[in-house]
């Protein structure tokens with residue numbers, strides 16, 4: 001299948017998150033690549049979200065969840081490893097959402113993340 005072929009070579013993984021009480025929920029297992037390795041990030045989508053959320057994993061307990069909306073004029077960002085890039089005018093952001101290159105001059109919107117019972121809760125409030 002095309003999807004598993006793509007995952008197999010390490011490209012990004014899109015997960016359908018569920019929204020519950022303004023938390024976007026994703027199973028932690030979404031980061032598991034095989035028994036001992038983890039994806040650096042996953043992309044989470046939900047029909048109620050206008051933009052996907054990119055979740056970076058730094059450790060078992062440390063994550064950042066970033067809205068993939070460019071803070072310049074609102075284009076949807078693309079992810080390249082540990083940076084996000086805007087296809088519209090080339091702004092770049094780090095894996096913690098900080099602007100690295102303009103024209104954007106505001107960091108990305110980020111959401112608090114908590115881990116509970118093998119689930120990641122991304123607070124959308």
Ligand code: FES
Pocket residue numbers: 070071072073074075086087088089090091102103104
């Ligand atoms: S909308 Fe992203 S750089 Fe302009």
